[in-house]
Structures are given as structure tokens and as C-alpha cells.
Amino acid sequence: MKPLRFALAQMNPTVGDYSANTRKIISWIAAAEKKKADIIIFPELALTGYPMWDLANKKRFIEESLRHLARIVESTRGKKIAVVLGFVDKSAKSERSRNSLAWIERGKIRFKYVKRLLPTYDVFLEDIFFEPGQETVVIPWKGRRVGVTICEDIWDKRYKEKPLAELRRKKADMVLNISASPYYRGVAEVRDRLIKRHAIHYNFPICYVNQIGGQDDLIFDGRSLFVDQHGRVLFRAPAFAENLFYFDWKPSLKSPYEVAMPAAAGSPREVYEALVLGVRDYCLKNGFKKVVLGLSGGIDSALVAALAVDALGPKAVLGVTMPSHFSSRGSWEDSEELARRLKIECRVHPIKRKFEFMVKAYRGHKKKEGKSVPEPGQVTLAMENLQARLRGLELMYLSNDECRLLLTTGNKSELATGYCTLYGDMAGGLAVIGDVYKTDVYRLAWYRNSQGEVIPESILTKAPSAELRPNQKDEDSLPPYEVLDEILYFYIEKNLSREDIVKKMKGRASAALIQTVIHKVDHNEYKRRQTPPILRVTEKAWFGRRMPITNRFES
């Protein structure tokens, strides 16, 4: 067998940006042809971007997909390279469209294939938008028999149909998979295992090409692969990097090597890099060059500031510290030190007088109406929330005034338990670490500091506090975060029952505490309904979790 040169187009498309996506596709085809690649493989729905949800059922969206596909096909005229590309096709049968693949050669579409297994669970809803394909396709090419698949087609465990088994029966001796498989911590190992197992079981090599980039809540990590029929990884593209990668496969060579999984897989570094990509793409794809965020002196906002700087550069980031009556002096100084180290602009806008003015005005109204008012000095829940909301108000003012996207800094532990204020610290356009547990926030901060110490020691070591009343500490209202996060992990990510969590915690938390935490999670659904997109980094993120607000069940 002759060696084959694969061009793996690990591309970052933008949903609906047909012109830019097409331009990139055409130029990458030309580049790969010049480098004498035999085939260039683009990810699932590379032409349209993914996920596009309801856009997939718009007549014009489908028409534009086909129009741009035709331009790409035209561009291959006179070229030798084969092109494999994901696009949206129309359906003759229904209003749904087809998640499709085109094999293009010398100015012609040699064949089209329609995705057969449509994931409909968690963050996927493809059954709603797409009509499934009915047939597998094997094509003779360069002396081989190549089978094609799209993403879920190889994640076949929950389906009766097994496209890979059908390809084997049709005597495929090599399989391509084009994917748009989103990131979560741990996905790399799961994917590796799956693809290796399939390659060995069916005895054919699998070339896997995955999308990279951020799309709203989802981050795609790339990490395209070439796995031989012995389950050995011969090529690995890096995570979170957009590039056209080349791999020369010499089928006759008894592969003497395997490319190991990078040590960073599943590490804080990986999660950090995912979030950087998520922030960058959300901002740039939505036309925001600058961001603003509140700096509380705590670890959450410090981490988000560092992520924003790494995503957009220090000039793009504005930090605002808004001390109140209950802010420690340290909070403010620590924020300024953080800003100095990150080289970002930091403004100090105290809310003390604003808070006093508002409380006085609200008291005034109540008194005039003959209603009872709280004792002077008493801090009610409404007043706690008012402080958070005055900060949200000011940040949104700056956001509107300076065209800066407001980054939300709350973490997953807070969002889970409702330890956050609607329209206050929950305000913003993107919740950067809303899927990161508090204990992981520390891990990410430590990792970032290991690359250059930007987060002051004092921020890393102080006890977490909302600072909305005198001497308030998070642990007055919540269990220690190591305990809380473990309970949350079992409840949210593992969907375990109260009883099973009691067993798993082996006495580290009482049954009553576990019950209280579960209650908090269930009864704060109304807050989470109003969050901005939350970048997903865990297997069960908010985005893929669907719970009623009106719910009397005590889990």
C-alpha cells in the first residue's frame, strides 16, 4: 500500500458565518493540495458551525449551506485532493434538515452521507432538528475501502443500529469520523478509549477530526486523532488549537510507536485553557473587543480576571472594585494588587454612599406609607441583595457606556446553592466559571500562578466571604467547600439519590446536611433560569440539565 498524506482540518467555524467559514475551507483545501495531501477532512458541520439549533430548520439557512457548498466544490476543480466536509443538507421528506457529509473530488460531489445516530440527551437535541440517515457508505479510494461516519455514529452504545458494524460488513478497511464533540473534563480519555476499542474490534484504522472553538455555553476541544487497526494512536492534534495538521500514514509500516495522551489531559491546565478559549470566542464572535468585571478581592473574580487577560490581553480588561461598608480593607487592596500584576485597568467605585442613599430613600418611602422599617444598622436580606445589585447596576452602566461585555464571576458551588444574587453578581453576558466548583477555582488559580504569579497570596488564602454583612463568611451559610463540592458532584454530575450520597460520603457529611444541600440545589432553579450562558467544563453542566422550577419533590 502507498503511504497516504492526511490533512486534518481542526477548524474553528462561526455559526452562520458562511462567508468566513467558506473562505477558510477553500484556502485550507488549496494549502493542503500544495502540500500534496491526498485528503483533507473537515469537522462535522464545519461549513455552518455547530450547534446551530433552530437555524437548521430555516429554509434560507439550508439554501445558503448548499450555495456555499457549491462554491467549495467548484474550488476543487483541477485539484487532486479529496475533500470531506460537513454541511447541512435539505430533506425531501420533512421540514427537518440533514446533518450531512460530502466527499468532494475534482469539482464534483462523489457522494453524500447523512448522519444516522442523532444524539438527543444532555447538551444535544439533534432529533429535533435533523432527519436521520438510513444507509452507511463505503467508497473505493486509492486502493482502499473507506467508510464515513459523523460524530455520534461511533458513540453507538445506546442505539440498536451500529453503523461501524455495518461498515465492517461492507468490508470497509478504513473509517473517517467527522465530529463536533464538545469538551468536558475527562472527555479526552473517554474518546480515546472508545476509538481505540472500535479500531481493534473492527480491525480498521479510524481517522477522527473534531471541531475546536467556543459556541455560547459549549467549548470544542479538537484533539483530532489517527488510530490504527491495532488501536495505537499514530497522530494527535493538540487541544484548543485551530490548525491544519498533516499526518503521513504508511500502512505497511508495523507502527513501532504510539503517541501518548498529553499529561495535561483532565488537569487544571486543560480546564484553564478551555475557559480561555470559551471567553475569547464568545467575545470575539459576538463582536466584543473589551470586557468589564467586578473585582471583589475574592478568588472567583481574580481567576476570571486572569482568564480574561489570557483570552483578550490586558488592555481589553477593566476591573472595577466597589467596596461597601462590609468590605475589608484587604479586599480593595488585593484587587488593586491583582490588577497591577495583570496589568489591567482597575477603577475604584465605592458603593457606600450609593447604598446609604438608596436605603434612606427606600426607608423614606416606607415611613411615608406608614409601614414598619428595620432598625437602623440592621442588615436585611433585601439590603444584602441591594449591595450586590448596586454593583450589577454600575457594571451594566459601564458595559453600556463603554461597549464592554460584562463577565459574570460566580462559581458552580454558588450557582448550585443559590448563594448569589439575581441581577447582582449574577448579572453579565457570560458566566465564565459558573460550571467550576469552588474547590476547582482554587486549583485553576494555583495552576495560573504556577505560570507566573498573578493572583496575590492573600486572595488565595483568605476565607471566602460575600462581604454583604458584618463579619460574614461563606461557611456561616454553607458547609466547607471540600464537603459541599463533593455532595454537589454526586448530586448533579452523578445524579445520585440522597441515600446513595450518604453512603458515598462515608460520614464526611451528615444525612441532614446532605438533605439541606440537595434542597438548596432544587429550590434555586429559578435563579439559574436567568443566568447568561455558562461555559461548560463538566460532564453535567447546567446547560444540559433540565429541571422544573415549580417542583415540590424533595430529592
Place this chain on the structure above:
Amino acid sequence: MKPLRFALAQMNPTVGDYSANTRKIISWIAAAEKKKADIIIFPELALTGYPMWDLANKKRFIEESLRHLARIVESTRGKKIAVVLGFVDKSAKSERSRNSLAWIERGKIRFKYVKRLLPTYDVFLEDIFFEPGQETVVIPWKGRRVGVTICEDIWDKRYKEKPLAELRRKKADMVLNISASPYYRGVAEVRDRLIKRHAIHYNFPICYVNQIGGQDDLIFDGRSLFVDQHGRVLFRAPAFAENLFYFDWKPSLKSPYEVAMPAAAGSPREVYEALVLGVRDYCLKNGFKKVVLGLSGGIDSALVAALAVDALGPKAVLGVTMPSHFSSRGSWEDSEELARRLKIECRVHPIKRKFEFMVKAYRGHKKKEGKSVPEPGQVTLAMENLQARLRGLELMYLSNDECRLLLTTGNKSELATGYCTLYGDMAGGLAVIGDVYKTDVYRLAWYRNSQGEVIPESILTKAPSAELRPNQKDEDSLPPYEVLDEILYFYIEKNLSREDIVKKMKGRASAALIQTVIHKVDHNEYKRRQTPPILRVTEKAWFGRRMPITNRFES
């Protein structure tokens, strides 16, 4: 054939409230037995409430369903009545559960049936949570052969499988359908046509029992039916009413009559009643006895105030009018007049001085930082939003302080075009008329006034204005609402392309205007991601529409 007495249990369950739902089910069974009903039929998932989303896959949720089912079964011991009840069953095969029906007689479950067609589109996502059934069931009972179906099983157009055809082949001579079919304007006619057509086509009577009540965004309208094999409606339960209805069917009688569809079907009255139910159930099921809302002097807040009064009574409703520099004198007086007529408490909390204080503070910060500030008297976008947000801030303060649910008053036309402020007028726990177009807001207001004039004439006739800058009118930024709403209807509800809308509008709107409106809808998705639940009254509500925020496609 002997006459049969049907008890149609048009029930309003609460999601997850097993104790209350079970209590009601047991007491209704006892009542129907006493009235000598032959059979009592409860809606789909009456035991658990519907939709319960991810709760359906919690081990304890399923266990509790079975435990309470056993109690209900036990309660039928010694009774003659047959009971048909929807509940969640466990699955041996997967983590998903089963949307099931039990036929219970004399302390025993005679058989269970599993829903076969699982709707997964629009507001339905059943494939995610449930495992489909594989078999139809026909049971001999009182000399008849009764087939059972659950909701979507009879909405079979988009599926290859046709459960009703299978029941016909199995010689069923009567079919029951238990449903949890949510309301939208027009659904009654669609359901009537479907059930009549099936009854005639398959030549069997169909008894249809539907849930009523509000569950987050969804409102269930009931309107249970008995349709004979000639497609004649022999019995109709009213819309939006929870009750146990009896119908005596005399099969031998050549039905001389048909119960006509009430004149109100699809009318403003119907939509109004749906919204009243939606508000009442959202508040009461979530433990709120009191609400608060901002009264702007405009038609939207006036309508929401009237709806709240009809849902919860005047004592439960607090209106707050918060005039600014740009509020007309009329706005304030009209709100007070509205409150007088509705007999609700109205407070006047001007935001003028609060606004001045904040703007001065924000200017002060900017000046100190050496940044440029707007000319005195200039009203920037940030200042417009600030006014709306100061109102949101004050309403949320009252909400926290007095345990009142804040009702959001924005309409569908505003939400569609982004003519609304995040954390300002969009703040709240329930968006009451967020699925009602502005032109329909007037229709609902006129209907309400026809039942007793509560909304002052001046509110009905003034030109809509946000009153956030001098002499501002909605029509400065938006086309006239009759035109806008028609474009929105074609775009959102009918999913038509730009070109098709141009044709439909027949010159009533230019292509450029249509393009502008579509652009506004697409590019305000980020605002709609952060709304509270929006009561659904149209076929394509926000809740069933899934669009990416990051999206460069120009529809």
C-alpha cells in the same frame, strides 16, 4: 350495550407533590365510586405532574411514584370502579423511565401500558427522559374491547408507528387517551379535528382526558372530550377548570346531538383565562401569596395588574409607580386610577432623585479618572437603561422585603425586538405576557374591560412609550405595532424566510424594514436567554424556540 358512566378527572397536579396528588386521586376515586361511575380516567402523569424533565430520571422520584401508586391501588380494594391513571414507571433496560398508564381494578393493577410515541420537538423533550413502549394493549371490559393511549400516541402524523391503527387491528371498539397537552391559542380546534378524524377513520369512540393547570412556562387547558365513532362530540369539559366531570354514555343511542365548541375558543377571553391560570398556579405552587409589579401608566403593566388581580385577588397585588424626569403626568395619574379601579395598593416611588444621584456619582467617577463624560442634559443609552434598572432594583427590593413575587410586564413584541432592558423591566420571577404580541395586549385589555371597566380609557388610547428620554415614542424605534406584529408572527410562529415574509406582507412593509425586524429578533437572543419563565399562549413560544446567541447568519 349497557350505558356506561365515565368520570373524567380533569386534574391539576403539582409536579413532585406526591402526597397532595395522591390524596386528590384517592378522594376523587372514592367520589366517583359513590356516584356509581364505571370508570375514572386521570390525565397523563397525573400522579407526578407534568412536565418534570430530569426528575423523571431520578431513582427516588421513580420509587416514590411506585410507592404512591401502590397506595392508590390499595384504596380501590372493594370498589367496583375501574381506574385509569398516568404515572412514572421504572425501566429494566435503561436509566430512562417510562411514561406509563395503569388500569386498576379491585385492589389490583390489571395491566400497565407504556407510551409509545414520545414527542421531542418544540416544548417537548420526552425522548431524553423516557423509554418508549413497544406494544399496544386492548382489554376486554364490560363487554367492550378498550384500547389505551397516552397523549402523543394519537398525534401520529410524524411517526411511522400508528398506535391507533394497531388498536383497530386488535379489534378495539373504544379508545381512551390520557393527556398532558399544553395550551396555545388555537389548540382546541386542532385537537377537536384530530380526535374527530381518528374516531371516524377507525370507527371507535375516543374518550380524551387532559391535565389542567400551570407548570412554569406551560399552561394546560383541560377541555376533556368524549367523541363517538361518528366523530360527534358528546361531552366537553370546560377549559381551565379543575373538576371531576361525569358523562353517561348510552352506546345504543343514535347520538342526536353534538356539543359545539364554545364560542370563546381562540378568543381574547380564552387567552386571558389561560394567563390568569398561569399566574395563579405559578404563584401558589411556588408558595407566593403576594405579588408586586411596576405600573408605568402603559397598557402592558395595566393588563398584567388586571390579570394578577383576577388570579390572586386585589389584596395580594401591589403596584408601584416610579415616575422619572421623562414620565408624563398622565402616566402617574393613570396608574393611580388603574389601582383605584382594581382596588389594589399603589405606591408612588419616584426615581428622579435616585437617577440624579447615580448619574452624578457615575460622572464623578469618570471625571476623577480623567475620562470624558456626556454633556449635561444628554441622555445616553446607558442612562436610559439605568432608569429601567433603578426601577428593577426597587421592585426587587420590595420583592425581597415583603416576600412578593415580582411580575414582569414586557410583551412578546418587545422581547422579540430587544426593546427592553436586562435587569430593568425584564427583571422578575414570571413574565406574564411575554408571549403576547402588543396588538394582542390591546385585545386582552378590551376583553377585560368588557367584563367591568378596570383599565382607564387614557391608558388604552395613549401612544406607547418607554418614557426613558424626552418625547420618546415606541414608534420612533419600531414600526407601527400592527405591522411589526405581523412580521414577527410570520417570522417566529411560521418560521418563514425573509423573502416569503416580503410576499406575505404584500407591500404593507418594505423588504428593508422586514430585514431590520428579523435582524433585531436574531440579535437579541442574549436578552431572552435571561428571562424568567414566560407563560406560553402561542404555538411557537420562546420556550420552544432554540436559537444560538453567537450567530452571524442574516436570516
